Amino acid sequence: MSATESAPAGLTLDLEGLAAHVGEHFGYTQWRTLTQEQVGQFADLTEDHNPIHVDPDHARTTPFGTTIVHGYFTVAMLAPFLQELVPVRGAALSVNYGIDKLRFPAPVPVGARFRCGAELAEVTEVKGGVQMKVVATVEVENAPKPALVAECLFRHYS
Numbered sequence: 025m026s027a028t029e030s031a032p033a034g035l036t037l038d039l040e041g042l043a044a045h046v047g048e049h050f051g052y053t054q055w056r057t058l059t060q061e062q063v064g065q066f067a068d069l070t071e072d073h074n075p076i077h078v079d080p081d082h083a084r085t086t087p088f089g090t091t092i093v094h095g096y097f098t099v100a101m102l103a104p105f106l107q108e109l110v111p112v113r114g115a116a117l118s119v120n121y122g123i124d125k126l127r128f129p130a131p132v133p134v135g136a137r138f139r140c141g142a143e144l145a146e147v148t149e150v151k152g153g154v155q156m157k158v159v160a161t162v163e164v165e166n167a168p169k170p171a172l173v174a175e176c177l178f179r180h181y182s
Contacts, residue, residue: 036112040114055165060080077093098162125173130171132162132164144158145158158177161173
């Protein structure tokens with residue numbers, strides 16, 4: 025699948041057959057943007073009012089030239105992104121188990137278009153179910169480097 029294609033419509037994985045999909049790339053989410061107002065709301069919720077996120081006048085004087093989305097706001101977007109890309113059917117309970125590795129190679133400028141791609145890297149058995157590792161990559165339109173790369177862990181119990 026090329027970098028301009030979106031995820032296949034209606035893709036759903038069955039819990040029993042997850043391991044057969046290891047190594048598959050599940051495409052990309054739709055493009056999204058975040059407004060300065062949304063970034064300000066996130067800053068208020070998290071009490072992280074770093075001027076690079078909330079002060080456009082200050083941000084213009086930085087190497088970024090504009091305000092940027094909080095890295096952890098981008099992480100929070102992984103939940104809806106991965107629900108869109110890697111839905112699993114047949115689990116009685118599914119939980120976010122954590123992140124093995126997380127990097128922010130480049131910023132997400134406020135107002136820029138960004139999306140997420142996902143690849144199923146690993147499926148292992150755990151008591152009562154399976155754990156899957158999904159490598160999620162958030163990219164900003166026309167940017168040379170990804171904004172986020174994360175190895176996300178999910179547990180699905182039958």
